[in-house]
Amino acid sequence: MKKIRLAVAGVGNCASSLIQGIEYYKKVDKGDCIGLMHYEIGGYKPGDIDVVAAFDIDARKVGHDVSEALFAPPNCTKEIYPNVPKKGVIVSMGPVLDGVAPHMKNYPADKTFMTAQEEPCDVKRELEDSGADILINYMPVGSELATRFYAQAALDAGVAFINCMPVFIASDPAWAARFQERGVPIVGDDIKSQIGATIVHRTLAKLFKDRGCQIDRTYQLNTGGNTDFLNMLSHDRLKSKRISKTEAVQSVLDIPMQDDDIHIGPSDYVAWQKDNKICFLRLEGRIFGDIPINLELRLSVEDSPNSGGCSIDAIRVCKLALERKVGGPLLEISAYTMKHPPEQYSDEMARKLLEQFIQGEIYEREVTGPAHPQMIPVR
DSSP: OOOEEEEEEOOSHHHHHHHHHHHHHHTOOGGGOOSOSOSOBTTBOGGGEEEEEEEEOBTTTTTSBHHHHTTSTTOOOOOSOSOOOOOSOBOEEOOOTTSSOGGGGGSOTTTSOOBOOSOOOOHHHHHHHHTOSEEEEOOOTTOHHHHHHHHHHHHHHTOEEEEOSSSOSTTSHHHHHHHHHHTOEEEOSSBOOTTOHHHHHHHHHHHHHHTTOEEEEEEEEEEEOSHHHHHTTSGGGOHHHHHHHHHHHHTTSSSOOOGGGEEEEEEEEOGGGTTEEEEEEEEEEEEGGGEEEEEEEEEEEEHHHHHHHHHHHHHHHHHHHHHTTOOEEOHHHHHHHBSSOSSOOOHHHHHHHHHHHHTTOOEEEESSOSSSOEEEEOO
16 A cells, blocks of 8 residues: 655644544545545545654654654644554654744743753654655744755755745745755645635635725734744744735735735734634725725634645645656645745636646646646646
């Protein structure tokens, strides 16, 4: 039976939801399968993913089997499958670099990180020795140095890289060229949720545009109580995150909005929310006869499982790319699952191109604009 050998950088809430979900869907038949965008991709089901290596910096996770580390503080997401079997995979100490914001030291241990007093492992060697096919990056927002470190380790080890964080790797031409030259697939940057603030905001903005409504102003405000939101109280770590989320919405508009008329980004940390994320959306515009229209929406969702459906597709498409010897940025799955992909497509176009990629259709792109590319079949 074919397997996908996965390495995980950052055993936080998102990794916990993903790995629990892998076990959960092993027990679910296709007919009863809720919450997956694809039950099978290229012959791979969710249960065909095996975690073979994991990296973290928290003393409650490092040195423990990954099945135990998933539930260690400060993880606080709802449990999907609490009886994850032992994996025989011990969480290794990664480099701290900028993975811990200084202000987080002022919070109780169950809310923040407890840095292990161990020497970092040789990540490249761990990737090679584990036989990992893919490394998925779940570093905290603002971990620019740490994300680049893991991207380089994946590149050096010849392991595909999925960048779930808003540090621009796949969407950076220099990094993209390095993965292309090495023949290593990369997906990124900044994972979307299945039904999250970004995809809902994009959909509503496109609805306004398609129905002839002029959008004058919009905001997206988000609150949550996990370590990600606590980490983001340091606003100097948010630059890339704000760019990523804002461009994801701006990309569906024919004419981008002025900076003063659009505000998108994390807003505050509310400890008791734990992994629940609450999003407040507002769009102000004008319809027929220049008459005002305002729309307000409140979305409440468990944050980390909401990204799992996208991650589990990105992993399996990455494996297909490895089998087909396709290197460099994977544009289709990046546009479908990431907020800041190398090329922004409309959600409908991204899904169409992804389905063609999964089916093995190869296309060349004719330059007619990123939202509506003209695709010419090669075979």
